[in-house]
Amino acid sequence: MPEEDPQAPKVPQKGIFDSENEPLRSENASQNGQVTPLSLMIPTFESVQTLPTPMTYTPPAHSAKSPRQALVISKRRGDAVQPAKENAGAQHRVVSELFPLPEAAQQRVSSLPTVSESSSTTDFSLSARSDPIEVDTVDDQEILIGYMLDRLDVPMRWKKVRQIGSGNFSNVFLYESIDQTTDPRLRLVSVKRIKYPEELVNRQALNPQLAKDLLSRLESSLSRELAILKSLDYPSIVKLYGVNNPVFITSKKPLRDLMLREDRLPHCDMIMSYCSGGDLLVAATSCNGKLEVSVVQRLFSELVMAVKYLHDNNVIHRDLKLENVLLKFPLDAIIDMKDSPVYLKHHLIELADFGLCKKIEPGELCTARCGSEDYVSPEILMGIPYDGRLSDTWALGVILFGLLEDRLPFDPPPNASVRQRNRATSHRIARYEWKWLRLLNEDLDAKQIVQHTLTRKSERWRIDQIRESSFVKSTADALPF
Numbered sequence: 001m002p003e004e005d006p007q008a009p010k011v012p013q014k015g016i017f018d019s020e021n022e023p024l025r026s027e028n029a030s031q032n033g034q035v036t037p038l039s040l041m042i043p044t045f046e047s048v049q050t051l052p053t054p055m056t057y058t059p060p061a062h063s064a065k066s067p068r069q070a071l072v073i074s075k076r077r078g079d080a081v082q083p084a085k086e087n088a089g090a091q092h093r094v095v096s097e098l099f100p101l102p103e104a105a106q107q108r109v110s111s112l113p114t115v116s117e118s119s120s121t122t123d124f125s126l127s128a129r130s131d132p133i134e135v136d137t138v139d140d141q142e143i144l145i146g147y148m149l150d151r152l153d154v155p156m157r158w159k160k161v162r163q164i165g166s167g168n169f170s171n172v173f174l175y176e177s178i179d180q181t182t183d184p185r186l187r188l189v190s191v192k193r194i195k196y197p198e199e200l201v202n203r204q205a206l207n208p209q210l211a212k213d214l215l216s217r218l219e220s221s222l223s224r225e226l227a228i229l230k231s232l233d234y235p236s237i238v239k240l241y242g243v244n245n246p247v248f249i250t251s252k253k254p255l256r257d258l259m260l261r262e263d264r265l266p267h268c269d270m271i272m273s274y275c276s277g278g279d280l281l282v283a284a285t286s287c288n289g290k291l292e293v294s295v296v297q298r299l300f301s302e303l304v305m306a307v308k309y310l311h312d313n314n315v316i317h318r319d320l321k322l323e324n325v326l327l328k329f330p331l332d333a334i335i336d337m338k339d340s341p342v343y344l345k346h347h348l349i350e351l352a353d354f355g356l357c358k359k360i361e362p363g364e365l366c367t368a369r370c371g372s373e374d375y376v377s378p379e380i381l382m383g384i385p386y387d388g389r390l391s392d393t394w395a396l397g398v399i400l401f402g403l404l405e406d407r408l409p410f411d412p413p414p415n416a417s418v419r420q421r422n423r424a425t426s427h428r429i430a431r432y433e434w435k436w437l438r439l440l441n442e443d444l445d446a447k448q449i450v451q452h453t454l455t456r457k458s459e460r461w462r463i464d465q466i467r468e469s470s471f472v473k474s475t476a477d478a479l480p481f
């Protein structure tokens with residue numbers, strides 16, 4: 001039996017079941033008699049008493065990371081399309097998990113069937129209160145006071161420069177230090193400001209039990225991300241420098257403690273290393289398919305090393321995707337650096353977004369179904385206990401394919417029929433349905449990695465096998481970290 005995730009909530013089996021409690025059958029299943037959990041039911045959020053674990057939803061239309069150019073990778077996140085299409089927003093991603101999305105009420109949320117994970121429910125003293133919870137919202141905060149992890153007693157100040165990103169669970173801002181700092185890394189920092197669920201932000205009257213549940217998920221998810229980030233120390237992984245309130249570091253139940261003090265939900269800012277090149281999705285798509293294989297090799301090899309560091313330390317990421325690979329410098333600068341010694345000496349990427357990561361025991365299987373739709377492995381889609389390391393290597397295969405082919409493997413192929421286009425991405429994933437187009441006749445070492453990762457878990461390469469593959473080994477051996 002797999003061990004259960006100690007920090008995930010208990011989520012009853014509640015997803016894709018019809019009135020007789022029979023799983024709905026997929027297109028595939030109706031042909032071969034097997035049940036595949038691919039159909040979606042779309043409940044309204046209000047009717048969800050227990051939180052759906054993974055959710056397919058339409059991301060908010062507004063985003064600071066919207067590239068304003070046409071993107072070659074066709075099915076881009078709802079926020080990464082041209083302005084005219086922003087509100088069409090029909091792109092879906094599977095996300096998760098421990099607390100509902102901010103602005104959930106505006107989004108199309110679909111629950112998938114899930115496997116329960118045990119909960120470490122925090123006992124918020126909310127059962128007696130029926131009034132809305134006051135939330136500290138500070139998106140316009142110009143001056144940030146923060147505390148470094150190693151100097152929690154000394155406040156430092158930064159001034160907001162601009163917003164640099166937005167995800168489902170956070171807004172990310174660039175801040176510049178006001179104080180004299182001897183540490184050059186702290187001069188420009190990125191600040192990840194956690195978005196709270198819309199029900200809390202809008203202060204709608206919440207069922208006290210639901211509020212308690214929601215807050216406990218929020219707290220355990222936040223604490224987990226902070227604790228794991230704090231424990232990581234690798235050049236190619238985003239660095240947590242500090243937080244806006246030391247309680248987020250010192251307490252195991254920071255929200256509860258701060259709410260007792262202030263009777264309102266405190267905001268949480270994570271002060272982190274800044275990557276001026278933005279994310280790899282935007283950078284790669286801006287090349288219009290002209291990213292050289294040697295650059296792909298350099299960046300991908302470093303990413304493999306970062307994931308190897310995580311797996312060696314029993315951490316799984318569970319949300320590896322192009323958007324979460326940040327570039328330390330703009331891509332043009334990286335390309336110009338190719339002949340300089342810096343190219344191999346300095347880290348060029350930082351892996352970000354540890355909101356779904358988890359510390360696991362060796363051999364432990366996970367049950368929380370989470371990730372981003374295009375990158376999620378078949379076993380997570382199926383709702384069976386999965387090895388998080390193998391789901392991470394699957395996602396690495398998706399990333400590498402995307403960089404090489406300039407489209408994602410489970411998008412409908414460019415020459416797809418209407419019927420193929422109408423099929424859900426999850427159908428193609430469940431059938432391992434991907435193929436080379438641009439590289440069809442190319443003999444390239446990199447293809448071997450994709451072939452051995454976008455495959456059944458029993459045959460799938462682990463991170464060490466990817467590390468030792470010819471495409472990665474020569475570059476990774478040359479990196480000093």
Ligand SMILES: Nc1ncnc2c1ncn2[C@@H]1O[C@H](COP(=O)(O)OP(=O)(O)OP(=O)(O)O)[C@@H](O)[C@H]1O
Nearest residue numbers: 165166167168169170172190273274275279323353
């Ligand atoms: N350290 C950083 N430096 C530069 N940009 C960053 C940094 N961290 C995040 N960003 C930008 O902000 C975006 C959102 O950040 P992040 O993925 O951490 O948020 P999230 O809310 O957890 O996202 P998701 O919806 O993918 O879960 C990133 O895709 C990136 O463009």
